[in-house]
Amino acid sequence: MSDVLVVAEHRRGELREISHELVTAGRELADDLGGELHVAVIAGDVAEFAAELNRPGIDRIHTVAVGEEFDHTVYAAAAERLVERTGAAAVVTPNSVNGLDYAPAVAERLGVPLVTDVLEFTYDDDLTVTREMYGSKVETTAAVDGDRFCLTVRGGEFAPAEGLGEAAVEPVELDPPESGARVTGFEEVAGGDVDIADADVLVSVGRGVGEAENLEVVEALADALDATISASRPVVDNGWLPKNRQVGQSGTVVAPDVYVAIGISGAVQHVAGMKGSDTIVAINTDPNAPIFDIADYGIVGDLFEVVPELVSRFE
Amino acid sequence: MKVLVTVKEVAEPDDDFAIEGTDIAASDLEYGLNEWDDYAVEAAVRLAEAGIADEVVAVTLGPERVEETIRKVLAKGVDRAVRVRDDAFEGTVVDVASKVDVLEAVVDEEAPDLVLGGVQAADTGFGATGVALAERVRFAHAAVVNDLEVDADAGIAHVHRELEGGVEELTDVDLPAVLTVQTGLNEPRYASLRGIRQAQRKEIDVRDLADLGLSAGDVGGALTVTAMTEPESESDGERIEGDAGAAADRLATVLRERGVGAS
Structure with missing residues (x-):
């Protein structure tokens, strides 16, 4: 047995x-x-x-x-x-x-x-x-x-x-074992000035943006679409956006009407935090990026070419 | 105090890759320092710079190829390195217990007060070596640490563990301890030119399994990869074709249909 x-x-x-x-x-x-x-x-x-x-x-x-x-x-x-x-x-x-x-x-x-x-x-x-x-x-x-x-x-x-x-x-009885690690409390790190879980439209940016200075390309799109900016883990790890913008398992789970993933590969921890979105759009240079597996609309292309074009359609 | 950092050179597939047998073709793989370990190295070097650590030693398991990656780690401020040759491991996925066999021997020799390593390796993604090592060598531990403050006098590491859903657990861990480090703990540095020059003179001690009192038989893998496949795309989504302008036209239509940017 x-x-x-x-x-x-x-x-x-x-x-x-x-x-x-x-x-x-x-x-x-x-x-x-x-x-x-x-x-x-x-x-x-x-x-x-x-x-x-x-x-x-x-x-x-x-x-x-x-x-x-x-x-x-x-x-x-x-x-x-x-x-x-x-x-x-x-x-x-x-x-x-x-x-x-x-x-x-x-x-x-x-x-x-x-x-x-x-x-x-x-x-x-x-x-x-x-x-x-x-x-x-x-x-x-x-x-x-x-x-x-x-x-x-x-x-x-x-x-x-x-x-x-x-x-x-x-x-079942168990004598409490000696532990070398003691929990002293918990801290909530999400929240803050904006709650991305409340947004109807999220423009979400990932590692593909390359550096903090390039964020303005994506911010222009968020402005044009009247959307909220969110991010995948590497962007937050690099300190380019605060932790309360992070979508995913260790950040916030979101399910907006429209989720536009820009330069996000779609690691499993990220997907767990946004797969419930009604419509998922993905823009990424890597045609094999897992984000395309769950995207309703996928564009294989350079975000620095596609996003400014898209912004101009809404001006 | 002495800090031991476990580092791994990992393989990352190119955007386009082919599978040969049960692994990705060697020509389609690029090698580099595991991202999580980069944060562990940075944490260790900062402890040295703060005068808390007297010595920072890196340990790795791998063939001669990995010395390039180890030199980069030394250039970031690690004092010296131990590389365990792994002919017995070549071409296989090394299971957790086998890695721990090797690391246990190194911990016994080095007697560190603190062992830092990445939460997981980007290629195999087991996420288990640090905790298994702690259990084996009877150190305290904490997994998935994203905030670290060491009080060497009290012999305690104050850490935050990053749980799911934006919650962090605050934990005090007694030294000696093994901590697995999450990305975002700090901002890993780039090696300076001076650091790169100094790294050329730093020691990489190459050890065989036999030097550590182990034999290939002791570290037999419990896990054998029998097949590798590229997951089939499950998407029934629309792939928007055309140049950036044409793609933007189509996407703008899709977004407007959903009421986006309609104001």
Whole structure:
């Protein structure tokens, strides 16, 4: 029997959606392995999270009531403890910032291979995973050597589990481990003078703009279209626009009527923050840029030629 | 205190590339310093400039080709470098545990107070080596750090971890520690001419696996790439053709149809 342990994720009192997605992924893997699906709920109001998580597909929910918020030492120790307790062959965690803060430690403790950012998997005597490489430019399949393994699964790849489940909920005792890292608080960094999530039209600028001085080309378009300026990560990292303008996983999630992506390649973290836009327009020199996969209208061209032409159409 | 920076030379595909077997054709790849590691190097050099770090050592795993990238890191102010030769690794995706085997041996030798590395490598994108290393060598850790202040006297690194959705977690991490560094932590410098000259005289210590007490068998990969494909475009969107003027005409029509710029 080869069981699967999924570790749920929550933050500041809210269960995160990926937890339900991992129930679906974990159920598939457990079926392939011929085992049961265990879900771990660690820290915070575990009873409430367990109730919310209890959807069809789960065989058993284990709650570990140690601490309020995420602590990677607690998560790693709890996952290790639950693997001992259940005999699970596979540990599945979110490929989130917090998932990547403890999953590698779990794999180390268990001495099993770790594969991160998994999009898909199949199990047929051996595990085969699908993941991307070279910044989403290619997809690879890889064979994993071993009967036991640890996977982090990307959000948005599996449909969330739905409905009411009947899994038994079992509290598990864990002595709080000594941790070398202590959370002292949280800070909101979005917001500020403008909320890009409120805009109907966003003109969004990426690395392709080259340097801060060139932003005026894009600002002219935003003026002409009566749109709000937003940006992808590299523009904010370079300090060309403030953090509250950043669209994406670590910035703001937006869904305007029209999203004009200029010089943005479309990294997965960016796309996660804007794919809900009604109409997506992309202008980029690289015909293979992933942004074109989700664009409703795509122009392969130099933004410094196309954008001024477009501005002139609205003057 | 001593800072160890883990750096990787990564391959970036050209805009047009071909897949040969299970990897991109070598002729379609350009090599350079991993973007995330550039921020880790900058953070380490700033600690030295602030008088907090006495020595900054870079460690990398790779063939002779990577020395060009390592010289650039030395030119930015890193004091010296260790390059672990990886004939056993050539042509394969090196799994996390194997990289940690190597880095553990280097950490044992160098005994750093702080290890800095990028959140992930741009090519393989595992994002796991730093945390796995911390667990192995029993250091504290924090992943995805975008703000860093080191209080060497108290033996604590005050960091911000960049969570999803514009939220940062404020965390105190005991030293010795491994921190994985997110882009945007600082503004990585360009090497000065003086730095480039000085880098020519800095030491790159080349080590074999055997020097570190390891053998190729110890670092066998648990992951074998069996196929590589270019994702098929899922877009049923319209590709607007023509020169800039014609494309602008069509796009202006599309935007006006959606009420944009109609005022």
